[in-house]
Amino acid sequence: SLSCQFSENWLGDILRKADALLFLFDLASDSLIEEMDDALKTLERFHIKQENDFVFTKKILWIGNKIDVPVSKDIKEIFMELYGEKIKDKFIEISIKEMTGIEELPERIFNLLDIIRVYTKIPGKPPDKENPYTLKSGSLVIDLAEIIHKDIAKNFKYARLWRSGDDKVAIAGRDYELKDGDIIEIHI
Structure with missing residues (x-):
């Protein structure tokens, strides 16, 4: 005790x-x-x-x-x-x-x-569902890019986004708020 x-x-x-x-x-x-x-x-x-x-x-x-x-x-x-x-x-x-x-x-x-798990994806390959990035709730796409590598954040153009349980692809900007289970493919 x-x-x-x-x-x-x-x-x-x-x-x-x-x-x-x-x-x-x-x-x-x-x-x-x-x-x-x-x-x-x-x-x-x-x-x-x-x-x-x-x-x-x-x-x-x-x-x-x-x-x-x-x-x-x-x-x-x-x-x-x-x-x-x-x-x-x-x-x-x-x-x-x-x-x-x-x-x-x-x-x-x-x-x-109060955290979220976000999965990353390399263009043309399946998402890495084994090693999610763990971020605080309210984190933005640019926060994830910065964690991956500062040059990725610096040269960020856009990200492709797949929501958990949804096959539709969306385009996300640097200020897009991530949700638990999102799959992100960052383009520089």
Whole structure:
């Protein structure tokens, strides 16, 4: 558990540098509320949570484990009374033992990170679906060109674009906003 009393200073650096935080906690623990309070104090100590508020400087996914344990329902009810409104959109229930809810984790983490995957294509060849470029949501075609190589961005003329699930080709300029799953063929 994340403990304010026993956390080392280097932990704060790791937490601050992370793109997102995943908090896995035991829904069957009698001390869940105390553990959550301690974790929140630790986040305050490392300036990831504002004091006396539920505002964070990091994206957080709260993961409640052991939903398969009967007592977890009662503890979860108390937990949700205290924190439910504040974490409801960023909360997932799982059972590692029963492998329940775990299938949702990859998509929830991907959405939490607010990133997109974009695939590139060389003219006359199929797209490289094995090695996507990962960019922040809202990235433009020119951002992708810059990541590939600064000269490609400098000499950019246009890009051909295939949307995920669509066979139609569109022409995209440098300021076109990319979407997850786009296939891009850059022309210089």
